[in-house]
Amino acid sequence: MGKHMTEPTDGLAIETTGLTKRFAGKKTAVDDVTLDVRRGEVYGFVGLNGAGKTTFMRMLVGLARPTSGTLKVLGSSRLTNEVLRRVGTTIEKPAFYPGMTGRQNLTLLARYTGMGVADIDASLKTVDLAGRADDKFRTYSLGMKQRLALAAALMGDAELLILDEPTNGLDPSGMAAMRDLIREQAASGRTVMLSSHLLGEIAQVCDRVGVIHHGRLIAVGTTGEIESKYGARPSLVVTCDEIPRAAVIAAELDTVEEVREQADGLLVFAPEDAAGPLTSALVAAGVTVRGIRPNQRSLEDVFLEMTSDTVAERQA
Numbered sequence: 366m367g368k369h370m371t372e373p374t375d376g377l378a379i380e381t382t383g384l385t386k387r388f389a390g391k392k393t394a395v396d397d398v399t400l401d402v403r404r405g406e407v408y409g410f411v412g413l414n415g416a417g418k419t420t421f422m423r424m425l426v427g428l429a430r431p432t433s434g435t436l437k438v439l440g441s442s443r444l445t446n447e448v449l450r451r452v453g454t455t456i457e458k459p460a461f462y463p464g465m466t467g468r469q470n471l472t473l474l475a476r477y478t479g480m481g482v483a484d485i486d487a488s489l490k491t492v493d494l495a496g497r498a499d500d501k502f503r504t505y506s507l508g509m510k511q512r513l514a515l516a517a518a519l520m521g522d523a524e525l526l527i528l529d530e531p532t533n534g535l536d537p538s539g540m541a542a543m544r545d546l547i548r549e550q551a552a553s554g555r556t557v558m559l560s561s562h563l564l565g566e567i568a569q570v571c572d573r574v575g576v577i578h579h580g581r582l583i584a585v586g587t588t589g590e591i592e593s594k595y596g597a598r599p600s601l602v603v604t605c606d607e608i609p610r611a612a613v614i615a616a617e618l619d620t621v622e623e624v625r626e627q628a629d630g631l632l633v634f635a636p637e638d639a640a641g642p643l644t645s646a647l648v649a650a651g652v653t654v655r656g657i658r659p660n661q662r663s664l665e666d667v668f669l670e671m672t673s674d675t676v677a678e679r680q681a
């Protein structure tokens with residue numbers, strides 16, 4: 366803490382220490398998250414649905430009050446209007462009117478938020494909507510709707526963009542267009558924090574990613590660092606029935622380091638030669654084993670492994 370208070374924070378766009386949000390009667394949504402986002406970087410905040418991404422981002426822009434911990438946005442620990450004016454966000458999607466055009470919607474929003482209408486054309490051009498700006502919102506594709514929300518976030522010439530799931534629901538070409546847009550924002554000097562429930566979808570666009578699981582930040586690094594740190598452990602994919610019981614049996618074998626339950630079987634962290642003894646143990650216990658193979662992992666697989674529950678977590 367003292368360190369953060371005495372050091373200049375010019376290099377950081379977002380800085381949180383032990384940030385926590387607990388909703389009454391619920392599990393902790395954001396649990397002791399300490400992270401920083403450097404100025405000029407694209408930071409991916411990745412976690413499964415319900416991991417706590419939106420709640421974290423809402424606290425960054427003053428939409429939710431932290432239960433404990435501290436935060437700094439653009440060097441300020443007070444989220445004044447002056448600070449928030451420099452932050453563009455798509456956390457709360459603007460309620461666009463379907464019967465109005467894209468341009469009319471942005472004009473209304475600019476008036477409502479006190480922003481200059483001069484930025485509208487530039488924003489529409491940036492998100493590649495200039496050609497459809499005078500068409501009604503209801504005629505837009507999902508990708509165009511997401512891009513209009515981004516245009517709204519860009520209008521105030523924000524230094525920092527906080528984008529909640531900007532690629533959600535887009536088809537591959539829409540996603541690629543959104544990724545290009547995000548990179549362009551970073552190239553023009555903005556800082557971008559974006560969230561996603563798919564690491565593979567945003568990996569290419571991010572300088573660093575933070576992985577959040579059950580409200581906790583469980584890994585931070587470049588995607589290369591995360592892949593080599595978490596992807597290097599040998600593991601076996603077991604397709605079987607009676608998954609909870611099979612997990613307990615697998616965990617008892619000496620060469621097995623860890624067992625995670627998956628939709629149609631187990632992910633067992635063990636050397637390849639554990640496959641024989643593991644199959645025998647499962648079969649002897651009456652479990653039907655339909656397949657067992659060494660795990661070849663993509664970056665997305667590594668992420669899913671990191672965010673699947675261990676047997677201990679499921680029993681907790």
Ligand SMILES: Nc1ncnc2c1ncn2[C@@H]1O[C@H](COP(=O)(O)OP(=O)(O)OP(=O)(O)O)[C@@H](O)[C@H]1O
Pocket residue numbers: 388389391393394412413414415416417418419420421562
């Ligand atoms: N206002 C609220 N009141 C009570 N619980 C909440 C509230 N907002 C979020 N939660 C809970 O906090 C947890 C984290 O939710 P959050 O929306 O932050 O996750 P997320 O990672 O953004 O997921 P998603 O991608 O599904 O939005 C969830 O268990 C959710 O049910």
